[in-house]
Amino acid sequence: MTDKKKRGAPRGNQNARKHGFYSQVLDEAEKLQLDEARSVEGIDEEIAILRVKLLQLIDEHPDRIDMQVIAANTIARLIRTRFNISAGQKKSLKEAITRVLTEIAVPLGIKAFIQK
Numbered sequence: 001m002t003d004k005k006k007r008g009a010p011r012g013n014q015n016a017r018k019h020g021f022y023s024q025v026l027d028e029a030e031k032l033q034l035d036e037a038r039s040v041e042g043i044d045e046e047i048a049i050l051r052v053k054l055l056q057l058i059d060e061h062p063d064r065i066d067m068q069v070i071a072a073n074t075i076a077r078l079i080r081t082r083f084n085i086s087a088g089q090k091k092s093l094k095e096a097i098t099r100v101l102t103e104i105a106v107p108l109g110i111k112a113f114i115q116k
Helices: 015-019 028-039 044-060 065-105
Strands: none
Touching: 044 065
């Protein structure tokens, strides 16, 4: 029986980052920015940046209403996405607390008010 060699790069390999599809179109500064951007969680910073850029666009190109509308719509979509994520997280937290109360507190004889 012959051992088949595993295909692909070893786990943790950074070749895709250094030599990947987009590496040819990014300069070194952009590659560093890309690494930083990968570490950002959430979309609050993107919303804030787009707001600043929208104000800049309005100031520098007041006649480009089309671009301003696109930027404003993008901000609105991101805010809706953020709210939906937050609402989903709140629902998950509420479900987790309810589960704890019903599975642990109630069998122990602790009475709890569970609002549905």
